[in-house]
Amino acid sequence: MGDLIVGISDLKISNNDNDVIVTYALGSCIGISVFDPVAKVGGMLHYMLPESSLDEKKARENPAMFADTGIPLLFKSCYQLGADKKRMIVRAAGGASILDDTNFFRIGQKNIMAMRKIFWKNNVMITSEDTGANHNRTVRLQIATGKTYVRTAGGEMKEL
Amino acid sequence: MKAVNRILKSINTIPAFPATGNKVSQLLNRIDYSVSEVTNVIRFDPSITANLLKMANSAYFSPQHKISTINDAVIYLGQKNLLLAIQTAGISKYYKKGSSGYFDKATDLWEHSVAVALMSQILSRKITGEENTTLYTAALLHDVGKIIMGEFVRDEMQKITMLVEEQHMSFLEAEELVLGINHADLGGKIAEHWNFPVEIRDAISYHHRPDLLEKEDKIMPWIVYMADEACLMMGIGSGVEGLAQRAVSELLKKFNLRMRDLEMSMVLLSDDLKRAREVISIV
CATH class of the missing domain: 1.10.3210.10 (Hypothetical protein af1432)
Known part of the structure; x- marks a missing residue:
């Protein structure tokens, strides 16, 4: 039984019942958990920024850094283990911002917008999400059950 | 005692900051400093010496050869990186x-x-x-x-x-x-x-x-x-x-x-x- 840890700008996939995929300390970054209940394939992406146009060279080296390169890679990686787009359950957490709405640090909001746009364009529904506000989150995906849990810093773990 | 007073009082329990960093920085600011002068200041501080060698050999400074003496570290790191490394090594112990x-x-x-x-x-x-x-x-x-x-x-x-x-x-x-x-x-x-x-x-x-x-x-x-x-x-x-x-x-x-x-x-x-x-x- 192993915890597969997803770092910042990283993704992990698994079809092993014993695995739990986990990402810690999402601030403005977003964690996306996907699961195909038939193929029993799951994956998690922890992206940092919305758009790969910021640094295309970096995006080629590490697609998981950006929403628009990381999300497609997460899905494609799951397909390779037999997952099917139509069956994928998508959950998202993160995208926190610092206080005061009119600030210049809108990376959290931009990350949320980028994710919604990509899923909307690709006809993928987000089943549940816990995004925004100003706290950090940890996300876990249990491959055995397909359940995703989110924990706020200092708070309780709850199912997403 | 009020929390704030207890907090302020705790400051005095923190050990003095190692003078090594300041001494080295003063030396490096002189035009005519010599490597051996710098080395002499550093080697009397054993915790900084150990950490400095670890840091000089780390991927961050990626040396071509293993750096095993303070003298080599001073020469290899150069003025700016030496200061960064010494301050980092000195401050780390408080954390x-x-x-x-x-x-x-x-x-x-x-x-x-x-x-x-x-x-x-x-x-x-x-x-x-x-x-x-x-x-x-x-x-x-x-x-x-x-x-x-x-x-x-x-x-x-x-x-x-x-x-x-x-x-x-x-x-x-x-x-x-x-x-x-x-x-x-x-x-x-x-x-x-x-x-x-x-x-x-x-x-x-x-x-x-x-x-x-x-x-x-x-x-x-x-x-x-x-x-x-x-x-x-x-x-x-x-x-x-x-x-x-x-x-x-x-x-x-x-x-x-x-x-x-x-x-x-x-x-x-x-x-x-x-x-x-x-x-x-x-x-």
């Missing part, structure tokens, strides 16, 4: 115990501090065109107040989180209301206890509210603030505070920066952090 009220893991505060220090240099290059070792030291020490505040924050956590969640206070404001002092002001006082220059003290005291320091020309608190917020957004060592931080919105305008610049600095920091793993592990 060994971590800061339990704020973080789950003892190393989180140190990792965050190193990340903010590296980020301060990325931003300094962007804003002023050059790196700055004084800024690096200030950034490395910005959260030093948390070393003492940790246990007090832990005892009053419920009150503090309630103020943050229900009154929408920043974590810093809630600390101050509940404990009578916040970790930034306390950090400034610790830096004073260690006889650091006033610009480092100011950068620490005002790292959450650079707009309150009425010295417009001082950019160090602003850069430390920006570096800190960027690391918190990236989730590097934000602990219980999360992003309950005030946005100081004149920041980007003040330095003529765009959102894109802030995002790019995060990309650059990701690379720096990969190379700095050993630096983080010296604690």
